[in-house]
Amino acid sequence: MKKDIHPKTFKAKIRCHCGYEAELLTTKGESLEVEICSNCHPFYTGKQRFVDTAGRIDRFRKKYAAFGKKEA
Numbered sequence: 001m002k003k004d005i006h007p008k009t010f011k012a013k014i015r016c017h018c019g020y021e022a023e024l025l026t027t028k029g030e031s032l033e034v035e036i037c038s039n040c041h042p043f044y045t046g047k048q049r050f051v052d053t054a055g056r057i058d059r060f061r062k063k064y065a066a067f068g069k070k071e072a
Contacts, residue, residue, distance in 0.1 A: 016040060 007027040014022045014032045018040035026032065038044045 009025050009027055010030045012024055012026045012028065012030050012032055014024055014026075014034060014037075016034050016037040016039065018037065020037050020039045
C-alpha cells in the first residue's frame with residue numbers, strides 16, 4: 001500500500017435527533033449529528049405513509065391511465 005494517500009479515519013459517535021447513538025469508523029470527523037436514522041425512519045419502523053401533495057399521485061394515474069390501454 002502506498003503511504004499518505006488514505007484519508008484519516010475516526011472512531012466517531014453518531015447522534016440522531018431521536019436520541020439514538022452509535023459508534024462507527026468514518027472519515028467525516030469525531031462527532032456527527034444526523035436528522036434521521038434506521039430507528040426513527042418510517043420505512044424501517046413500519047409507520048410509512050404516502051403524502052399526496054396537491055393530488056400529484058392522482059394526476060399521474062390519470063395522465064398515464066390511457067397509456068396502458070392503447071397497447072391492447
